Amino acid sequence: MYEKIVENIKKNKNILLLTHKNPDVDAVGSVYALARFIKKKFNNNIKIIFDDYSERNNIIKKFDSEDLDLNQIKLVIVLDCGDKKRLGSLEEIVETKFIINIDHHISNSNFGNLNIVIDVSSTCEIIFEFINKIDKSCLDNDIASCLYAGIICDTGGMRFSNTTARTHKIISKLLKFDFNFSEIYNKLLILLSIEEINLLKIALNNFKIINSLAICCLNRDSLRDIKNKSSSLLVNFLKNICGIEIAVVIMEIEEDMCKVSFRSNNFDVCKTAKKFGGGGHKLASGCLIKDNLSNTQKKILECFKDLDF
Numbered sequence: 482m483y484e485k486i487v488e489n490i491k492k493n494k495n496i497l498l499l500t501h502k503n504p505d506v507d508a509v510g511s512v513y514a515l516a517r518f519i520k521k522k523f524n525n526n527i528k529i530i531f532d533d534y535s536e537r538n539n540i541i542k543k544f545d546s547e548d549l550d551l552n553q554i555k556l557v558i559v560l561d562c563g564d565k566k567r568l569g570s571l572e573e574i575v576e577t578k579f580i581i582n583i584d585h586h587i588s589n590s591n592f593g594n595l596n597i598v599i600d601v602s603s604t605c606e607i608i609f610e611f612i613n614k615i616d617k618s619c620l621d622n623d624i625a626s627c628l629y630a631g632i633i634c635d636t637g638g639m640r641f642s643n644t645t646a647r648t649h650k651i652i653s654k655l656l657k658f659d660f661n662f663s664e665i666y667n668k669l670l671i672l673l674s675i676e677e678i679n680l681l682k683i684a685l686n687n688f689k690i691i692n693s694l695a696i697c698c699l700n701r702d703s704l705r706d707i708k709n710k711s712s713s714l715l716v717n718f719l720k721n722i723c724g725i726e727i728a729v730v731i732m733e734i735e736e737d738m739c740k741v742s743f744r745s746n747n748f749d750v751c752k753t754a755k756k757f758g759g760g761g762h763k764l765a766s767g768c769l770i771k772d773n774l775s776n777t778q779k780k781i782l783e784c785f786k787d788l789d790f
């Protein structure tokens with residue numbers, strides 16, 4: 482199946498690389514790593530567009546996107562994106578193009594013309610396998626650092642249950658290259674900005690525990706002064722409370738529109754997210770609910786009311 486990707490890369494001089502809106506480190510890392518590899522191996526022209534690029538991604542070694550006319554591009558490779566809708570403002574760009582969809586979200590809707598959806602830790606893990614298979618001599622310090630960053634983030638520093646023996650093997654191969662892994666690890670997983678501490682402060686004053694469920698609901702007013710409203714920071718924090726099985730964060734992002742994030746230790750929260758049109762992974766998922774904060778909270782608690790915990 483990797484050969485089919487190569488066939489398409491060879492057929493198209495110009496390629497567009499995209500990922501989901503608000504790209505996380507796995508998304509940006511896999512885009513930059515693949516771009517670098519394609520440039521090095523096949524010398525295509527590569528354009529990259531991100532929807533809402535956060536500063537957090539600055540630690541990832543950048544690839545200089547080329548200034549190509551979108552009409553000249555027939556092939557688009559979409560990475561780490563479970564559904565076309567997750568492309569956000571980029572969705573309309575892909576309409577008339579041949580789409581290669583490479584992703585690790587089990588809920589992926591297979592929206593591509595060619596779909597490579599594999600249930601592994603991260604999209605960066607798939608990109609490593611791809612490069613390793615096609616031409617491993619192209620792996621270099623920059624590609625290795627991008628892949629390292631993505632894998633480390635999506636596995637929570639090799640802690641989450643999506644981490645396998647193979648993930649460790651890949652990391653050990655990447656660490657043979659020369660890049661500052663310790664700086665990447667610290668910046669992405671350990672250090673918190675003052676802004677993040679302020680967000681945590683608000684959350685810690687607004688959460689409750691119902692049996693083994695921790696839930697935090699934040700209205701727009703309380704989030705007004707916070708620039709980067711990272712729900713994943715909060716929901717991961719709540720999941721770290723001893724004895725908690727499911728953590729939920731509900732953020733009112735607009736009037737009558739709430740963003741819901743789920744984390745769990747065992748329970749399949751992807752199914753819950755899907756009920757509301759969202760998706761993600763079994764133990765980490767999210768959705769948008771078009772309703773006010775208190776109704777959204779009721780709907781979510783209703784989903785978990787029969788749970789025996």
Ligand SMILES: [Mn+2]
Pocket residue numbers: 507508561585602603604635
């Ligand atoms: Mn990912």
